[in-house]
Each structure stands twice: as C-alpha cells, then as structure tokens.
Amino acid sequence: xxxxxxxxxxxxxxxxxxxxxxxxxxxxxxxxxxxxxxxxxxxxxxxxxxxxxxxxxxxxxxxxxxxxxxxxxxxxxxxxxxxxxxxxxxxxxxxxxxxxxxxxxxxxxxxxxxxxxxxxxxxxxxxxxxxxxxxxxxxxxxxxxxxxxxxxxxxxxxxxxxxxxxxxxxxxxxxxxxxxxxxxxxxxxxxxxxxxxxxxxxxxxxxxxxxxxxxxxxxxxxxxxxxxxxxxxxxxxxxxxxxxxxxxxxxxxxxxxxxxxxxxxxxxxxxxxxxxxxxxxxxxxxxxxxxxxxxxxxxxxxxxxxxxxxxxxxxxxxxxxxxxxxxxxxxxxxxxxxxxxxxxxxxxxxxxxxxxxxxxxxxx
Numbered sequence: 001x002x003x004x005x006x007x008x009x010x011x012x013x014x015x016x017x018x019x020x021x022x023x024x025x026x027x028x029x030x031x032x033x034x035x036x037x038x039x040x041x042x043x044x045x046x047x048x049x050x051x052x053x054x055x056x057x058x059x060x061x062x063x064x065x066x067x068x069x070x071x072x073x074x075x076x077x078x079x080x081x082x083x084x085x086x087x088x089x090x091x092x093x094x095x096x097x098x099x100x101x102x103x104x105x106x107x108x109x110x111x112x113x114x115x116x117x118x119x120x121x122x123x124x125x126x127x128x129x130x131x132x133x134x135x136x137x138x139x140x141x142x143x144x145x146x147x148x149x150x151x152x153x154x155x156x157x158x159x160x161x162x163x164x165x166x167x168x169x170x171x172x173x174x175x176x177x178x179x180x181x182x183x184x185x186x187x188x189x190x191x192x193x194x195x196x197x198x199x200x201x202x203x204x205x206x207x208x209x210x211x212x213x214x215x216x217x218x219x220x221x222x223x224x225x226x227x228x229x230x231x232x233x234x235x236x237x238x239x240x241x242x243x244x245x246x247x248x249x250x251x252x253x254x255x256x257x258x259x260x261x262x263x264x265x266x267x268x269x270x271x272x273x274x275x276x277x278x279x280x281x282x283x284x285x286x287x288x289x290x291x292x293x294x295x296x297x298x299x300x301x302x303x304x305x306x307x308x309x310x311x312x313x314x315x316x317x318x319x320x321x322x323x324x325x326x327x328x329x330x331x332x333x334x335x336x337x338x339x340x341x342x343x344x345x346x347x348x349x350x351x352x353x354x355x356x357x358x359x360x361x362x363x364x
Contacts, residue, residue: 053197060098065093088295089209091297096270100171118130118185124191139171139178143172144156172340176330184202201348204345208300215266215311231244257276260276
C-alpha cells in the first residue's frame with residue numbers, strides 16, 4: 001500500500017517538475033492569463049480571450065525548419081564569375097512548394113482571372129480582391145519556337161499548356177512579373193476561401209538564400225541537391241533532367257521537360273531543385289550581393305535592377321547550372337521555355353512548433 005502511494009506521489013512530483021522545466025525553456029509556456037476583471041481594475045494583462053492560431057501546412061508544400069548553412073560556391077568556379085563567395089548565414093523557417101508550379105495549377109489562376117471569380121462563397125478576408133487582366137497572366141506558348149533558332153517546337157507550342165497530357169508538367173513562358181501575380185492571387189485565394197479569423201501570410205517567390213538553403217536539402221555544403229559530386233546514382237541513372245552531353249537531351253528519359261514529381265526528392269522532400277526548369281527567385285541580381293546583404297535571412301532588393309536571379313538549371317542546361325551555388329539571371333519581363341517557379345510562405349511561429357502533418361487551417 002505504501003509503495004503504491006509513494007509511486008503516485010513520485011509520479012505527481014515528476015510531472016510537476018517536468019512542466020516547470022518546459023516552461024522555463026519556453027516549450028510549454030503559458031498561453032496568457034488576460035483577465036477582464038483585472039483589466040477593469042486598471043491592470044494591463046492583454047486583450048482577453050484571444051484565439052490561438054496554428055499555421056497549417058498547405059497542400060503540396062513542405063516545412064523547411066530554420067538553420068545555418070554555408071551559402072555560395074560548392075565546387076570550382078569554372079565560369080570564373082566570382083559571384084558566389086562562401087558566406088555562413090541563417091535562414092528562418094518557411095513552407096515551400098514540393099513541386100514546381102505545374103501547368104494545371106497555373107491554369108487554375110488563369111481560369112479565376114478569366115471568370116473574375118476568386119472566392120467560392122462569402123469571402124473570409126476584409127482585403128479587396130486583386131485586379132488582373134487576362135492578357136497579363138497568360139503564359140506565352142510561342143516560347144517553344146521563339147526561344148530557339150531553327151527548332152520545330154510547333155507541337156509543344158500548340159499543346160504544352162492547354163492539353164491534359166501536360167497538366168503535371170511545369171509551367172513555362174511566364175515572366176518574373178507573372179510569377180509575382182500568381183503569388184498575389186494564391187494569397188487571396190487562401191484567405192478568401194478559408195474559415196479562419198486571421199489571414200494567412202503572403203505567398204511569394206523564395207529569396208535566393210532560401211532557395212539555396214532548400215536546394216541543399218539539409219546539407220551544410222552540397223554540390224547538387226542530392227549531395228554529389230556525381231550526376232548518376234549507383235544504378236547508373238541520371239539524377240535530374242538536364243543536357244548531359246552535346247546534342248544529347250534524352251539520356252535522362254525526357255527530351256524536354258518532365259513531370260514535376262519525377263526524379264528523387266532531396267533531403268527536404270523537394271522535387272526537381274536541379275534541372276527540369278530553372279526557377280525565378282525574389283532577388284535582384286548583383287555579382288556582389290553576398291557582400292552587401294546581411295547574414296540573417298538575406299535578400300538583395302533593388303527596384304531599379306531589372307535582372308532577377310534564376311536558379312537550378314533546366315532541361316536544356318549542362319550540369320554546371322544544376323549546382324546549388326550556380327547563379328544566373330534573366331530580365332524580369334522575359335519569358336522562356338526553360339524557366340518556371342515555385343512559391344514559399346513565411347512560417348509564423350517557433351521552428352520547433354511547425355506542424356508538418358497539419359493540412360487544414362484551424363483556430364483553437
């Protein structure tokens with residue numbers, strides 16, 4: 001009998017001390033003790049009965065936890081650009097699209113603009129819907145012929161964006177400016193159709209630092225998203241969709257682009273961070289941006305610079321452009337057959353509280 005009582009007392013004391021320790025670390029802290037009664041007495045305790053909001057993980061996105069890594073050159077600078085010097089930086093937590101934005105997902109944006117319908121009922125946000133014109137959001141399908149000299153791209157020009165055979169392929173023929181419009185629409189689409197009392201953070205293009213951190217897949221230094229230094233796995237299969245040799249586009253299994261969910265994901269669960277289509281990022285381009293930006297969540301922003309950074313390499317590029325540290329650029333209004341994009345969203349909260357299994361937004 002005494003042993004049972006002692007065991008119960010010990011269990012209670014253990015739970016008590018564990019809860020105290022967790023509170024001291026901020027892992028099991030108080031949710032607030034705002035009291036209307038104390039507020040009426042002139043005390044300041046915060047607004048009472050505030051709902052606690054937990055940010056969910058949107059469909060087809062992955063949670064990237066905060067971390068520190070070496071951004072920049074991971075191998076020889078064969079172009080001698082001297083634009084990717086190594087620099088240790090820290091990245092805050094964020095959510096990122098698991099796949100490149102596909103034709104079908106971008107088509108949902110185009111159809112919403114075509115119909116002028118951004119909600120599926122009563123909007124759940126007080127913000128005004130964005131204003132788009134159909135002409136400014138349509139991808140340029142002629143890039144399959146105009147991007148290359150003496151190239152028979154007519155079948156792709158006719159079918160690539162509209163035909164269901166290519167629904168799961170990455171959208172191309174979109175400029176950096178159009179990618180910004182898609183992110184703006186997706187933000188409103190989420191906020192206007194959700195049931196939360198609080199707006200979701202804005203979707204956006206990743207910063208260059210976020211993109212490289214995500215591409216390395218949790219590795220501090222990695223030549224390719226799978227680590228490297230080789231382009232083939234143990235079975236002799238190429239690890240990405242790119243141009244492995246002069247005039248050779250097919251050895252990886254695809255002459256042009258590939259579906260967004262093929263090839264093995266990296267350590268973060270992200271697909272095609274190398275090859276398939278190169279990807280727009282948020283930053284303006286400067287060969288010396290690493291020396292100008294901070295070492296915490298860096299972002300180089302110059303509204304007068306029309307060159308925007310492009311990362312990852314594409315189906316038509318050689319292996320050098322697939323390296324996680326290779327930096328290239330394109331003008332923000334240019335549309336090509338080899339550049340697409342994916343979006344990210346900032347996570348509001350502590351990195352350790354990221355609920356990667358939560359696919360629905362909720363309040364408590």
